[in-house]
Amino acid sequence: MLPYLLKRLLHTVYVIIGISVISFFFIHLSGDPVMLMLPGDASHQEIEDLRERLGFNDPIPVQYVRFAWNAVRGDFGESLYYHVPVMELIVERLPASIELAVAAMVLALVVAVPIGIVSAIKRGSLLDMGAMLGALFGLSMPHFWLGIMLMLLFSVQLGWLPTSGRGTWLHLIMPATALGMSLMAMFARLTRSVMLEVLSLDYIRTARAKGLKERMVIGKHALKNALIPLVTVAGMQFGFLIGGTVIIETVFAWPGLGRLVVQAIFNRDYPLVQAIVLVMAVIFVGMNLLVDLLYIYLDPQISYLEDK
Amino acid sequence: MKRSFLFPLFVILGCVLMVAPVPTSAMDADTLVVIQEAEPVGLDLMRSSIQTTMSPCYNLHDTLFHPQEDATVKPALAEKWEKVDDLTWKIHLRKDATFHNGETVNAQAVKFSFDRVFDEDIQSPHKGKLSAFTELTVIDDHTITIKTEAPYAPGLYMLGYYLPIVPPKYIAEKGDSEYNTHPVGSGPYKLKEWVRGEAVIMERFDDYYGPKPAYKTIIFKGIPEEASRIASLVTGEAHVISGVPVHQREKIKDSGKAYLTPQMGVMPYLGINTYEAPFDDVRVRRAVNHAINRELIGKALFNGEAIICAGPISPRTFGANPDLEPYPFDPAKAKALLKEAGHPDGIEARLAYPTYMSQIQEQAEVIAANLGEAGIKVTLEPYERAVMWERYKGKQHQMFIYWWDDAPEPDRYMYSLFHSESRDYYYKNPKVDELLDKGRTIMDREERAKVYHEIDRILYEDCPWAFMYVVPEVFGVANGVDYKGRRDGFLNMRYAKPKG
Numbered sequence: 001m002l003p004y005l006l007k008r009l010l011h012t013v014y015v016i017i018g019i020s021v022i023s024f025f026f027i028h029l030s031g032d033p034v035m036l037m038l039p040g041d042a043s044h045q046e047i048e049d050l051r052e053r054l055g056f057n058d059p060i061p062v063q064y065v066r067f068a069w070n071a072v073r074g075d076f077g078e079s080l081y082y083h084v085p086v087m088e089l090i091v092e093r094l095p096a097s098i099e100l101a102v103a104a105m106v107l108a109l110v111v112a113v114p115i116g117i118v119s120a121i122k123r124g125s126l127l128d129m130g131a132m133l134g135a136l137f138g139l140s141m142p143h144f145w146l147g148i149m150l151m152l153l154f155s156v157q158l159g160w161l162p163t164s165g166r167g168t169w170l171h172l173i174m175p176a177t178a179l180g181m182s183l184m185a186m187f188a189r190l191t192r193s194v195m196l197e198v199l200s201l202d203y204i205r206t207a208r209a210k211g212l213k214e215r216m217v218i219g220k221h222a223l224k225n226a227l228i229p230l231v232t233v234a235g236m237q238f239g240f241l242i243g244g245t246v247i248i249e250t251v252f253a254w255p256g257l258g259r260l261v262v263q264a265i266f267n268r269d270y271p272l273v274q275a276i277v278l279v280m281a282v283i284f285v286g287m288n289l290l291v292d293l294l295y296i297y298l299d300p301q302i303s304y305l306e307d308k
Numbered sequence: 309m310k311r312s313f314l315f316p317l318f319v320i321l322g323c324v325l326m327v328a329p330v331p332t333s334a335m336d337a338d339t340l341v342v343i344q345e346a347e348p349v350g351l352d353l354m355r356s357s358i359q360t361t362m363s364p365c366y367n368l369h370d371t372l373f374h375p376q377e378d379a380t381v382k383p384a385l386a387e388k389w390e391k392v393d394d395l396t397w398k399i400h401l402r403k404d405a406t407f408h409n410g411e412t413v414n415a416q417a418v419k420f421s422f423d424r425v426f427d428e429d430i431q432s433p434h435k436g437k438l439s440a441f442t443e444l445t446v447i448d449d450h451t452i453t454i455k456t457e458a459p460y461a462p463g464l465y466m467l468g469y470y471l472p473i474v475p476p477k478y479i480a481e482k483g484d485s486e487y488n489t490h491p492v493g494s495g496p497y498k499l500k501e502w503v504r505g506e507a508v509i510m511e512r513f514d515d516y517y518g519p520k521p522a523y524k525t526i527i528f529k530g531i532p533e534e535a536s537r538i539a540s541l542v543t544g545e546a547h548v549i550s551g552v553p554v555h556q557r558e559k560i561k562d563s564g565k566a567y568l569t570p571q572m573g574v575m576p577y578l579g580i581n582t583y584e585a586p587f588d589d590v591r592v593r594r595a596v597n598h599a600i601n602r603e604l605i606g607k608a609l610f611n612g613e614a615i616i617c618a619g620p621i622s623p624r625t626f627g628a629n630p631d632l633e634p635y636p637f638d639p640a641k642a643k644a645l646l647k648e649a650g651h652p653d654g655i656e657a658r659l660a661y662p663t664y665m666s667q668i669q670e671q672a673e674v675i676a677a678n679l680g681e682a683g684i685k686v687t688l689e690p691y692e693r694a695v696m697w698e699r700y701k702g703k704q705h706q707m708f709i710y711w712w713d714d715a716p717e718p719d720r721y722m723y724s725l726f727h728s729e730s731r732d733y734y735y736k737n738p739k740v741d742e743l744l745d746k747g748r749t750i751m752d753r754e755e756r757a758k759v760y761h762e763i764d765r766i767l768y769e770d771c772p773w774a775f776m777y778v779v780p781e782v783f784g785v786a787n788g789v790d791y792k793g794r795r796d797g798f799l800n801m802r803y804a805k806p807k808g
Binding site for chain 2: 092
């Protein structure tokens with residue numbers, strides 16, 4: 001187990017280096033931040049001076065080595081706009097992103113898994129068709145539209161929930177629902193199809209033949225195996241949710257990483273973009289590793305021991 | 309199994325919610341919530357020229373003068389002033405002003421602030437706007453003189469906006485970075501807390517030298533989505549909001565819970581590359597001006613609220629030439645002008661525009677259709693902000709739409725846009741350069757207006773732009789609040805009070 005973990009961690013290092021190189025070169029190809037930082041009537045001298053001060057006149061490989069050297073010592077630089085260390089900004093925003101992602105994920109799983117199971121058991125019934133139609137609706141609805149509709153209904157018309165911002169659990173309801181809706185739909189369809197497959201396998205027939213209660217057959221034998229693909233997808237989606245919630249964060253003014261990175265990209269705030277990309281990459285790779293380790297728990301047949 | 313799988317997720321959610329911040333503040337009658345399109349990037353007024361950053365800053369910081377809507381100034385930290393000669397002002401500071409930490413606002417603080425704007429480490433974007441000033445000298449504790457290289461008519465107005473007075477001792481002690489997040493100013497409000505990404509909370513500064521503001525607490529928040537901003541105004545979560553596009557204004561009026569108050573206007577213009585054919589011919593540029601149906605665009609896209617411009621100076625700005633009539637919409641005349649310029653079959657051209665500008669897509673499409681009818685076949689080129697700007701500076705546009713705000717002081721935008729030492733990317737006219745230099749130096753208001761009338765006329769005839777319109781912007785304000793928006797567009801809450 002330990003050698004496997006070490007190997008995976010080493011892979012993570014490769015991935016992070018690869019991502020940092022790619023993102024560094026791409027963002028430097030995208031344009032000159034100095035032009036945006038200075039007002040339109042700034043003289044050529046002012047532009048040159050600032051470029052020199054920020055080190056943008058050096059060749060890009062030199063700039064990368066400087067960035068990498070500072071980064072391994074924990075210094076990711078200062079935001080060109082906020083004038084504070086970029087890690088400070090990220091650490092401030094990360095909890096909000098995690099909070100929203102976890103809430104959306106919990107909501108999606110809590111609703112979707114039972115629906116998927118019931119749909120599989122009652123295959124072809126009205127309930128199944130209704131649930132799958134609902135899932136299709138959930139998948140095809142754009143996030144931002146759903147978000148605004150929820151806001152108009154629950155904030156403007158009914159006055160039950162705050163329109164935007166972060167603070168209490170009431171603030172979390174609408175963004176988590178808007179964000180979790182398509183996940184919910186995806187998980188419901190996935191659970192249903194995997195359950196259908198599992199339910200047709202021999203060991204389920206055996207379990208039933210043994211005279212086990214249907215609840216045990218579904219809940220213990222079928223679901224545990226059906227969970228493996230669900231865990232994979234949920235793990236991957238969680239990585240996306242941390243950084244990919246830009247639209248929902250914008251609609252509900254949620255102070256997360258997604259909004260921060262988009263603003264940073266528009267402003268060509270190189271150090272901030274670079275650091276956020278790296279943090280997201282670490283989270284994503286970390287989630288992948290976690291998912292792989294979860295497999296062992298979910299399915300004892302899977303093992304990462306070298307001697308097996 | 310199902311329970312054991314979901315249980316950890318609930319635990320995580322519970323932990324996350326426990327570390328979530330508590331609500332920023334209980335709403336009460338003494339609290340005013342202001343929502344802008346974005347949160348500030350810092351709170352040091354010297355370090356940002358972004359509107360949504362400067363607005364909260366003007367509540368915290370004071371300057372020497374209060375700029376007025378007619379481009380004059382009134383006393384602020386400066387009590388009185390006199391002209392020593394054409395190049396020198398002597399300014400007397402008031403003696404009762406202090407910073408929020410108790411430091412005295414004195415001549416040394418003004419000198420420190422002036423020097424700080426030009427400090428390389430600060431990278432102040434206002435450096436260029438104050439570059440006409442060469443020297444600030446401390447005469448005594450409450451008197452200074454400030455010199456310019458040449459006579460500079462908008463000098464006091466520019467100091468009123470771009471020279472916030474900051475506390476030397478506090479900055480020496482805390483450093484510039486900390487000052488950007490925990491500023492100490494001499495304005496009517498002091499910073500209580502800034503939860504980045506969420507809210508800037510300010511409290512009334514009881515020792516403020518000027519009139520005490522009506523509200524005890526001001527909360528600035530940023531909400532990028534316009535529908536969400538409007539929803540928060542209508543539900544009573546916000547009292548003042550900015551960024552209300554024309555097509556959303558009816559919603560606020562119809563709600564019966566808030567009203568609209570005017571602020572600065574956005575003045576879009578269609579710039580033309582006068583250096584290259586076919587637009588190096590003034591007849592082609594005039595054809596563009598005759599081809600655009602400004603009235604129709606104003607009615608269709610801006611509910612008839614757009615103010616049609618004749619020349620480059622906004623009709624609401626000091627110095628606009630009242631004798632100029634907007635180019636009439638006349639496609640036949642445009643075609644005739646093209647023919648006269650040697651293009652009987654019309655021309656083809658590129659029109660670039662920045663995608664982030666409000667209602668820009670609709671405007672660009674109508675303009676392209678208008679130009680097409682007059683024989684100018686247009687290819688639209690939408691660009692993301694930074695790319696648009698880089699191409700603009702790289703002289704790569706042929707025609708382009710950009711905008712400026714219609715500031716009360718003409719030098720604020722005319723010098724920047726038309727003086728060849730500032731931007732000679734697409735147009736240069738030595739006569740205009742000369743007049744713009746002159747316009748800065750004339751102290752007599754009437755004489756000065758004449759110079760700008762002349763600049764307006766020359767550019768009207770030379771058509772480096774297709775002149776468009778000013779779209780008056782508005783703030784949305786809750787019914788219970790009395791706040792009149794100001795032409796500079798900044799949300800200065802010292803002027804807000806409860807109604808009735």
